[in-house]
Amino acid sequence: MTQKGRGMVNNRYSRQELFPQIGIEGQQKIRKKHVLIIGAGALGTGSAENLVRAGIGKITIVDRDYVEYSNLQRQQLYTESDAIERIPKAVAAEKRLRNVNSEITINGLVLDVTHEELEQLVVGVDLIIDGTDNFDTRLLINDTALKFNIPWIYGACVSSYGLSYTIIPGKSPCLNCLLETVPMGGATCDTAGIISPVVQMVVAYQTTEALKLLVEDYDALRNKLVCFDLWKNEHTAIKVDGVKKSTCPSCGTNPEYPFLTYERQMKSTVLCGRNTVQIRSHQGQERDLEELATTLRRQEGTVERNPYLVSYTLSPHRLVFFKDGRVLIHGTNDITEAKTLYHRLLG
Amino acid sequence: MELILNGKKTELPDSVNTITLLINYCKLKKKVVIVELNGSIIEKNDHEGTSIEDGDQIELVHFVGGG
Numbered sequence: 001m002t003q004k005g006r007g008m009v010n011n012r013y014s015r016q017e018l019f020p021q022i023g024i025e026g027q028q029k030i031r032k033k034h035v036l037i038i039g040a041g042a043l044g045t046g047s048a049e050n051l052v053r054a055g056i057g058k059i060t061i062v063d064r065d066y067v068e069y070s071n072l073q074r075q076q077l078y079t080e081s082d083a084i085e086r087i088p089k090a091v092a093a094e095k096r097l098r099n100v101n102s103e104i105t106i107n108g109l110v111l112d113v114t115h116e117e118l119e120q121l122v123v124g125v126d127l128i129i130d131g132t133d134n135f136d137t138r139l140l141i142n143d144t145a146l147k148f149n150i151p152w153i154y155g156a157c158v159s160s161y162g163l164s165y166t167i168i169p170g171k172s173p174c175l176n177c178l179l180e181t182v183p184m185g186g187a188t189c190d191t192a193g194i195i196s197p198v199v200q201m202v203v204a205y206q207t208t209e210a211l212k213l214l215v216e217d218y219d220a221l222r223n224k225l226v227c228f229d230l231w232k233n234e235h236t237a238i239k240v241d242g243v244k245k246s247t248c249p250s251c252g253t254n255p256e257y258p259f260l261t262y263e264r265q266m267k268s269t270v271l272c273g274r275n276t277v278q279i280r281s282h283q284g285q286e287r288d289l290e291e292l293a294t295t296l297r298r299q300e301g302t303v304e305r306n307p308y309l310v311s312y313t314l315s316p317h318r319l320v321f322f323k324d325g326r327v328l329i330h331g332t333n334d335i336t337e338a339k340t341l342y343h344r345l346l347g
Numbered sequence: 348m349e350l351i352l353n354g355k356k357t358e359l360p361d362s363v364n365t366i367t368l369l370i371n372y373c374k375l376k377k378k379v380v381i382v383e384l385n386g387s388i389i390e391k392n393d394h395e396g397t398s399i400e401d402g403d404q405i406e407l408v409h410f411v412g413g414g
C-alpha cells in the first residue's frame with residue numbers, strides 16, 4: 001500500500017469523518033485540495049498544523065523570516081533548537097508538519113512574496129490563508145486572490161484582540177472595500193505584545209471556515225466580520241455585505257488590481273555602499289512622528305527625535321523614519337531582513 | 348448616556364454624541380474602523396454626521412495588522 005493510501009484504513013481521520021458535515025465524502029474532497037498559507041508566524045503555524053492534521057492533500061507554507069526565541073511563546077511549530085540555530089521558519093515548519101502527517105504533501109518555501117511570486121504560487125491552489133503580519137502583503141494577497149478567483153481568509157491579532165473575515169471573490173466585499181485606506185502603522189505584536197490564546201482563537205475561525213470551503217459546504221460559511229477581545233470579554237460579528245462597492249478597484253465591475261501594479265507596491269532599495277536599505281511605503285500618507293516616537297520609547301533600544309525624523313537604534317540596526325513615510329534601515333544590505341524589521345515595528 | 352458597545356453596557360459622557368466622537372473616545376481614531384449602529388453599517392463619510400443616543404446598540408470593529 002502506498003504511504004498516501006494509509007489514512008483511509010488506519011482510522012486517522014475517523015473522528016472528523018464522523019462529523020456529519022464532513023463525512024467520508026468531505027474527507028475525500030479535503031484530500032484533493034491545495035491550501036497556500038502566506039506567513040509562518042503565529043497564525044500561519046496554527047493554521048498549518050490544524051490543516052495538516054485534518055489531512056489536506058497539499059499545503060504550501062511561505063515565510064521570509066527565521067525562528068527567534070521571542071516566537072516560541074505562540075508560534076506552535078517551533079522549538080528551542082530552531083531558535084538557537086536560527087532555522088528559517090518555512091524550513092522548521094515543514095519539518096515539524098511532516099512529522100505530524102507524512103501522508104500528505106507539504107512544501108515550505110523561504111520566500112519574500114512579491115506579486116510575481118504570488119501569481120506563480122497560486123496556480124492550482126483552492127484556498128489562501130493569511131498568516132502575515134502586515135497590510136502590504138494582505139492587499140497583495142487580496143488582489144491576487146480576486147484576479148485568480150480564489151477564496152482567502154483574513155486573520156489578524158494583537159494584544160488580546162483578534163479578527164477574521166472570509167473573502168469570496170464575486171460574492172463578499174474584499175479587503176480593499178473594507179479598508180478603503182491602508183492603515184499606516186498602528187500596534188503590532190512586537191510593539192503592543194500578544195497573548196497566545198488570541199492566536200488560537202483567530203486560527204480556530206480561519207481553519208473552520210477553511211474546512212467549510214474545502215468540503216464545499218458554502219451555506220455554512222459565517223458571512224460576517226468577526227472580532228473579539230479575550231481579555232475584555234467582548235465578542236462581535238457584523239454583516240458587512242453592504243460595504244462591497246461596484247467601484248472597488250480590486251473587486252468592482254472594472255477591476256484594476258491596484259496592489260499588483262508597480263506604483264502601489266512597497267518599494268525597497270539597497271543604498272549602494274551604505275549598508276542601508278530604504279523602504280518607501282505605497283501608502284503616501286504622512287507618518288505621525290510623535291506617535292511613532294512614543295511607541296518606540298516603550299521598546300528596547302534608543303529613540304531620538306527631531307522635527308523631521310525619528311531615529312531608532314536597536315543594535316546592530318538603526319532605523320530612521322521620515323514624515324513622508326520613508327524609512328532608512330542602516331546596518332543591513334538585505335532587503336528581506338529590512339522589511340521584516342519594518343513590519344515588526346510598523347505592521 | 349448608556350449604550351450597548353460591542354455587546355457590553357457602556358456609560359459614555361453626554362458630549363460623546365456622534366460616531367466620530369465615539370471613535371475618538373475609544374482611541375480608534377488612527378485605525379480603520381467598521382461601525383454598525385443598530386444593525387446597519389455606517390459609511391465612513393457619515394461618521395461625523397451620525398449622532399448616537401441613549402440605548403443605541405453599536406459595534407466597532409477595527410483592523411489590526413499583527414499575526
